[in-house]
Amino acid sequence: MDVDLSRLRDYLTDDELDGYLVDDDATDSDQRYLSGFDAPDPYQTLVTPEETHLLVSGLEYGRATKDADADSVSRREEYDYQSLLEEYDPHEASIRCLGRFLEDHGVESIAVPRSFPTGTADGLREQGVSVTVETDDIVGQIRAVKADEEIQHIGETQRANQEAMAVAESLIAEADVEDSVLVADGEPLTSERVKEEIEVTLLRHGCSLDDTIVACGADGADPHNRGSGPLEADELIVIDIFPRDKETKYFGDMTRTFVRGEPTEEMRRRYDVTHEAFEAALETVEAGVTGSDVHDATCDVLEDAGFETRRTDPAAETGFIHSTGHGVGLDIHEGPSVSSVGGELEPGHVITIEPGLYDPAVGGVRIEDLVVVTEDGYENLTAYPIDLEPVSR
Amino acid sequence: MDVDLSRLRDYLTDDELDGYLVDDDATDSDQRYLSGFDAPDPYQTLVTPEETHLLVSGLEYGRATKDADADSVSRREEYDYQSLLEEYDPHEASIRCLGRFLEDHGVESIAVPRSFPTGTADGLREQGVSVTVETDDIVGQIRAVKADEEIQHIGETQRANQEAMAVAESLIAEADVEDSVLVADGEPLTSERVKEEIEVTLLRHGCSLDDTIVACGADGADPHNRGSGPLEADELIVIDIFPRDKETKYFGDMTRTFVRGEPTEEMRRRYDVTHEAFEAALETVEAGVTGSDVHDATCDVLEDAGFETRRTDPAAETGFIHSTGHGVGLDIHEGPSVSSVGGELEPGHVITIEPGLYDPAVGGVRIEDLVVVTEDGYENLTAYPIDLEPVSR
Incomplete structure (x- = not known):
């Protein structure tokens, strides 16, 4: 190249x-x-x-x-x-x-x-x-500024990512529910089992990963928690997958959140507000605006809905407690930053947009796509439905 | 720990x-x-x-x-x-x-x-x-000196490695042969396909790897070549697997060489001599001898059989062109060295013993086990048959 x-x-x-x-x-x-x-x-x-x-x-x-x-x-x-x-x-x-x-x-x-x-x-x-x-x-x-060839590589990894997300979503959608726990093949469907199926799917698509997040309930309220144990019905399940193509070495990154069964009204409200913040952030993205502008758009929506953010309180432990996004390429975290210190976005920057809301009492919500900054907006490298209810794919 | x-x-x-x-x-x-x-x-x-x-x-x-x-x-x-x-x-x-x-x-x-x-x-x-x-x-x-707990971790990874080797060996043993090419499920059985099945097996056992070697014919004569393309009958196939447990982070390491079909007399001779050098090296291993002594034992057997080694010719490009082994632990290559510069072995050192013979005109042979150095010998962490003919496991 x-x-x-x-x-x-x-x-x-x-x-x-x-x-x-x-x-x-x-x-x-x-x-x-x-x-x-x-x-x-x-x-x-x-x-x-x-x-x-x-x-x-x-x-x-x-x-x-x-x-x-x-x-x-x-x-x-x-x-x-x-x-x-x-x-x-x-x-x-x-x-x-x-x-x-x-x-x-x-x-x-x-x-x-x-x-x-x-x-x-x-x-x-x-x-x-x-x-x-x-x-x-x-x-x-x-x-941070990607050539067409690099964008193509990242897009390919993201497509493999979508296949893996579909496998995870289908497992959750198709599981039985017994005593509020998801069950597949007669066994409790665990975070570990879903991660294993994600990884096998990625391997079959030429990708690998060191880590995946499948975090249910309170686990999902800690963005650093990878999740473990049986998945529960009527709880938020955060799935964050960030694979790397074994050949090109370029990463992809995507997060979806599901509830199998009945989400509470509070869960649904948080999901809808996060989705709204996600859309607001995306609408802000274009060359010339700063990562900080995009982060502000996210925080505006979440704060207007009454949630804490680190913008207003750097010590906040619930609400929106991380940045809006980061660059993705040969490293999973690279420039540019889409945070309060984020500088000017340039055409060819590949960034995640990933607002979230966290509270151990409710669980975690995060929605994340991967996009390329263009002169007058962005091109989304992700084509995966955004829906709280899991369906079989 | x-x-x-x-x-x-x-x-x-x-x-x-x-x-x-x-x-x-x-x-x-x-x-x-x-x-x-x-x-x-x-x-x-x-x-x-x-x-x-x-x-x-x-x-x-x-x-x-x-x-x-x-x-x-x-x-x-x-x-x-x-x-x-x-x-x-x-x-x-x-x-x-x-x-x-x-x-x-x-x-x-x-x-x-x-x-x-x-x-x-x-x-x-x-x-x-x-x-x-x-x-x-x-x-x-x-x-380099491992505690019991570390040796246990390495042993567990090596057991997963054995499962993966068995899957690879079985694929080769069970393949059909059409026009001198191995065929499985109606498709040529490729190096890539065997590597994928190795990786999936390892994933199912909690291990991952960045790289595996499944190298056939001339590919196998270059120890740095990972192998690609259809596997051929009547050719040497080197399989070197070095997985890492995702939880403990300790590596395993093992190599076997197979021929599906009829090995030539020269292939069989090289396999037998490598096996003999492998046994001679193992017999030398005990606390107090040096890595260099063990390497000498390997070179003695191979040179006596008429093969070049880097001990006699540092520029040799065929024959035995690497060291006898290396330490394995949290890194796949760590101390101690089992080579011409290898120092004294201590109880608790975990080392590979992996003689090989290479010639693009014949292919590659390598046999590798992973052992713990003890006061008066070694404990082998590997329990996998050593045989040129692949069988279904």
């Missing part, structure tokens, strides 16, 4: 730095994005004002020359790594090798991300390289 | 350092191990010569006080994080908060792991904290 690193290159030129260096493996999304390369072993990516260069192990060299978005790929052996290994321990040898690679590219001063390993930074400084931490997360700002 | 951090505390005392600090989330296995805590958000763990202290966000505080192995847990709010946020950007506010936490515990000098974020290290240095990188990976050395 062709990524536009001009913001980063301009920063280097303006600050008179020779390069920006990442030292990690491809589990670091910045490194994956900057290099276009995916390796389980550590490697280094150097972005200069003009070019991008990679330093990889001999084992990864062939694949890197084929796959990486780089002007050059070097293997450690070119810098006499083997003889360095005879003189120094593997860590010190790697850093000296990296020093030679930087020297080879005429780089004497580098910027690094905040997460850059201190072991490497101190080692390079000992070799006379000037190392400055870049604190504005310029790479994060670049990554 | 009660972990014995005396090696780390002794190092601090000997080097006159006030503490050892980790700044990460629980995806960092060191942090998870030291704190006994599992949080998706960043937090900090401080180990002093006497105690262990955590600094967490308000959202994680309740869970941390319950779950963490710490003498104290502080939340950022105790150090006026909110007012710091009004004065500084979130990153600078976090570092200043961390500085106050260290001061509160009387800590002026810290050791940090190599991977410690440079942004935090430089920020603390600006506040007058002395920051030294600990280069011997003492935490890794401690983690």
Whole structure:
């Protein structure tokens, strides 16, 4: 993929730095994005004002020359790594090798991300390289604006997500109810069972996830609670699924809330108000408005309906107790922020809109879609019904 | 779990350092191990010569006080994080908060792991904290020696692994053969299909994985190749599965090699020699011998049979081209090393023994079990038949 690193290159030129260096493996999304390369072993990516260069192990060299978005790929052996290994321990040898690679590219001063390993930074400084931490997360700002290809990847993951949500919703819709507990195949239908079926469905669609939320009753009132145990009738059930495509590595994100049986009037009111806040937030989204504007639109609706929000009380523990949304891409949480500190939205930003209302006495409600910001509005990457009553799909 | 951090505390005392600090989330296995805590958000763990202290966000505080192995847990709010946020950007506010936490515990000098974020290290240095990188990976050395509870966790993951291997082996054994290609349900049986069934089986047993190897023919001759496309009859198929328990986070690791149909004489010879090297390596394992001794036992058998190894030729591209094994625990690759640089094995080390032979013209063979080092030998955590011919299980 062709990524536009001009913001980063301009920063280097303006600050008179020779390069920006990442030292990690491809589990670091910045490194994956900057290099276009995916390796389980550590490697280094150097972005200069003009070019991008990679330093990889001999084992990864062939694949890197084929796959990486780089002007050059070097293997450690070119810098006499083997003889360095005879003189120094593997860590010190790697850093000296990296020093030679930087020297080879005429780089004497580098910027690094905040997460850059201190072991490497101190080692390079000992070799006379000037190392400055870049604190504005310029790479994060670049990554926040998605290319068409990335939007397509995210949309594909979201479609798999919809299949998984349909399986979960159907399980809840089709369960029997015995003594107010949902029952499937003669067993109580548990949060764990529904999560397992979600995960299997995602696997069948090429996605994986580390975590899912299927939280019933009071569990759903704590946004960090993943949920456990039997699902109950007449209670709110929050289902939040955030899978990652195993191939493209792009995430999707969606939440729905259901009640099997009879919701109380208070549950229904909270659901309707959350839905209204969701629509109000979406109507606000377009390039040029800020994430904070969108968050305000959510809070306005919820506060008007009499609920607490963190906007009015930062210590609120019930009501709307998180932000309206966040960016989604190679990481499940990335820029831009759709919160009280959210800056200007740009076309190509992919964000969640996910208002919610929480109270242990009632349960949790959350409704979440994933959308792309456009010049005059948004394109919704989610096509899944919003309804409190679960149906078989 | 009660972990014995005396090696780390002794190092601090000997080097006159006030503490050892980790700044990460629980995806960092060191942090998870030291704190006994599992949080998706960043937090900090401080180990002093006497105690262990955590600094967490308000959202994680309740869970941390319950779950963490710490003498104290502080939340950022105790150090006026909110007012710091009004004065500084979130990153600078976090570092200043961390500085106050260290001061509160009387800590002026810290050791940090190599991977410690440079942004935090430089920020603390600006506040007058002395920051030294600990280069011997003492935490890794401690983690390498497993407590009984950890061995039990690893054993449980390995049992799930065996179930997954049985599903894969059965698929291969039960496939039809048409035009030398394996066929199941009327479709070519692909590497991808077998991997999917492995993953679903693991999910059903509470495990997940990012990657599996099902590599046929020439694919199997490259240990980094995950395999793809239809599986062929009369070819070597390497299956390497390394799942992680979703709850305990401990890994398992096992490899088997099969031929459906008729292996050539050369395939069978390579399989038998690899099996012999595997047994020779296992016989060498006991506390007091070195990882290098075990690796030598493997290489002796393979070289005696006329195969190249990296011991005699570091640039060898066929023959035995990797190390004999590695430690397994919260990470799939951790200490100790069972290679030419492997140090002394200790009781409680959990290691793989995985000799292999590779040649694109023949394919790959690898046989791998996971064992615990004991005073006078080893305990095998793997109970899965070793046979070139796949059978239905």
